[in-house]
Amino acid sequence: MMAHFETFDARLLRSVALSEFTKHLELDVNSVARFGFVPGQWLSVKANTPEGEEMTRAYSIASPPSENGHVDFCLNRVQDGFMSNYLCSLDEGATITFQGPFGDFILRPPLRDTVLIATGTGIAPFRSMLHWLLAESDRHQGREFWLLFGARRYQDIYYREEFEQLAAQHDNFHFLPTLSRADDHWKGLRGYVQQHLGEIVGMRNDMHAYICGLDKMVKSNRELLKTLGWDRTVIRYEKYD
Secondary structure (H helix, E strand, O other): OOOOEEEEEEEEEEEEOOOOOOEEEEEEEEOOOOOOOOOOOOOEEEOOOOOOOOOEEEEOOOOOOOOOOEEEEEEEEOOOOOOHHHHOOOOOOOEEEEEEEOOOOOOOOOOOEEEEEEEEHHHHHHHHHHOOOOOOOOHHHOEEEEEEEEOOOOOOOOOOOHHHHHHOOOOOOOEEEEOOOOOOOOEEOOOOOOHHHHHHHOOOOOOEEEEEEEEEHHHHHHHHHHOOOOOOHHEEEEEEO
């Protein structure tokens, strides 16, 4: 027997270009006073192609839970991908349909010092988690958090100003963007995220790790942590293609 999931509509409030191929979408869920979810979860968006075929795609929620019905997405236009181009081309005021929330890529208690590793739009669930965590001291409990964010170029560090501001406001949050194609003006980290993970965790294996991005990156970082003596149960990950 198939499970039945409630379907929601949401109205596009704002669409902002984060880079040439990446959009930030702000949506207002219709007919609910508060849309509940746990930071790290995702929604299943539905739409019909011009040929009438129903398509569904999963997108992580990029915003923290709020008292209103708002959810944000961070997504790339995928060449020949119907859904991403459909969403990125929507006009403000347009309506989308989705089901959810789904997923268990969420913060696990008891909270520990934590490293969050992302590339590209894999930053979405961590934006949700960090804004929620750092909003109240009883949530973050004074634990240390490192966000290791891999991008190609400076302009691809999505939400850079937000994370810099969070780091300035919270001594226990450390924002570490690293660029694989940095120009000569870049003063920060260079290379891939796995090249800097060891520097963050050192000899420790009493932390949590959350990894989100493409399969190859996720695999590289999981393997590195295991070689450093980490138990697989403290390494949580979500892959996308």
